[in-house]
Amino acid sequence: MDPYKYFPDRRVNEKIVLLLRRHWHSIAKYFLVFILQIILPIIIFIVFLQFSEFTWEKGSPISVLIFFGASSYYLFIWLFFFHHWIDYYLDVWVVTDQRIINIEQKGLFSRTISELNIEKIQDVTSEVKGKLATLLKFGDVHIQTAAEEKRFIFSEIPEPREVAARIVELHREAERKIRAHKPGSQLHDDKSSVESNVSRTF
Amino acid sequence: MTFPLFVILIIYIVVIIIYLIFSAVLLYHIFRFGYWDSSTRLMVFLYFIGSLVIIIATVVYAIDIDWSDSITLFSNIEFNFSID
Numbered sequence: 001m002d003p004y005k006y007f008p009d010r011r012v013n014e015k016i017v018l019l020l021r022r023h024w025h026s027i028a029k030y031f032l033v034f035i036l037q038i039i040l041p042i043i044i045f046i047v048f049l050q051f052s053e054f055t056w057e058k059g060s061p062i063s064v065l066i067f068f069g070a071s072s073y074y075l076f077i078w079l080f081f082f083h084h085w086i087d088y089y090l091d092v093w094v095v096t097d098q099r100i101i102n103i104e105q106k107g108l109f110s111r112t113i114s115e116l117n118i119e120k121i122q123d124v125t126s127e128v129k130g131k132l133a134t135l136l137k138f139g140d141v142h143i144q145t146a147a148e149e150k151r152f153i154f155s156e157i158p159e160p161r162e163v164a165a166r167i168v169e170l171h172r173e174a175e176r177k178i179r180a181h182k183p184g185s186q187l188h189d190d191k192s193s194v195e196s197n198v199s200r201t202f
Numbered sequence: 203m204t205f206p207l208f209v210i211l212i213i214y215i216v217v218i219i220i221y222l223i224f225s226a227v228l229l230y231h232i233f234r235f236g237y238w239d240s241s242t243r244l245m246v247f248l249y250f251i252g253s254l255v256i257i258i259a260t261v262v263y264a265i266d267i268d269w270s271d272s273i274t275l276f277s278n279i280e281f282n283f284s285i286d
Contacts, residue, residue: 059266061207061273068210071260072217075253079224082249086228089242090235103235108227111235 011098017170018095018163022088022156023138030084037077041070083108093154095163097170100143102152116152118167119174120145126164143167203276208269218257225253 045066049056057063090105101115121143128139139160143152157163229246236242 058263059268061271064207064267065210065273065275067263068214068260071256072214074256075217075221078249078252078256079221079228082228082245083224085245086231086236089245090231105231105235108224108231 014096014098016094016096018093018166020093020095020154020157020163022091023136023158025132025136025138026156027085027088030081030088034077034081038074041073093157095167095170098174100152100167114152116143116145117174118170119178121167121171122146124164124167124171126160128160141167204272204274206269207267207271207273210273211264211269214260221253225249 048054054062087105087107090103090111092103094101094103095118097118099115099117100121101113104112104114106112123142123144125142125144126139127142128134128137133139138156138158141154141157141160141164143154145151154160154163232238232242232246
C-alpha cells in the first residue's frame, strides 16, 4: 500500500508517521442498521400475510407492485450502505513528521482537505468517552493551535492516547529541529532526526 | 385509481438509472481518492454482486408478467369533492 497517494503535494523529505481512519465500530453501527433495514420489511411482510386476506400470487398486479417496490428499496439501502463505507474509507488523517493533514469526505460531492504544521501545535488532548469506547479502545484526539484558529479533531480513532502521545513527540522533535537550525544555537541533537520508517496504519 | 401495469416498469427503469448514476459517482470517488487495495476490491466486488443479484432477480420475475394488465389502487376510497 502506498500511503503517499493520500496527499500528492508531499514536501521534500516528508515522511508519514501515522495514517489514521475512524475505528471499525463507526462502520459496524451502519452495518447493523443495514441488517435491520434488510430484515424488518421481510418480518413486516410476513406479519401482513398472516393477518390480512392478501395472498401472494405471482403475476398479480399487487404482487408486481410489491416486488418492484421491494427491489427498488433493497437497491437503495445497498447503495446507502456502500455510500457510508466510502465516507468511512475516504476520511483519513495523515500525520507526517512536518504536518497533520485532515482529509474529509462530506457526502457525495464535497471533499475537504486541511492541514496544520506540526510545530504550530499548542495542545493535544485525547478523549475516551463511554463504556463502548473504553472497551473497544477508540476516542477523539483534539489538536489545538493558536486560540483563534479552529482545532483539529480526529474523531473515533483507535488508540487515541498513543496517537496523542506520538503527535506530542513529533511536535517536540520538530521544535528541537527548528532550534538546532537557528543561527548561534548550540543544540545539535542526533535524536531530533525523525525516524525514517515509522509508518503505522490503524 | 387504475393505471396500466407497465407504469411500474417505467418507474423501475427510472429507479435503476438513478441508482446507476449514484453508483458511478461512488466508484469515481474510490478510483479518484481511494486506494485499490484488497478491502476496496472486496467491497466493490460485493457491491456489484449484491446489485446484480437484486436486478437479475427482478428481471427474472418480470419476464412472466403480463404487462398489458392494469392495476387498481385504493379502490375502497371514495373521493367526494363536492361542496354542499
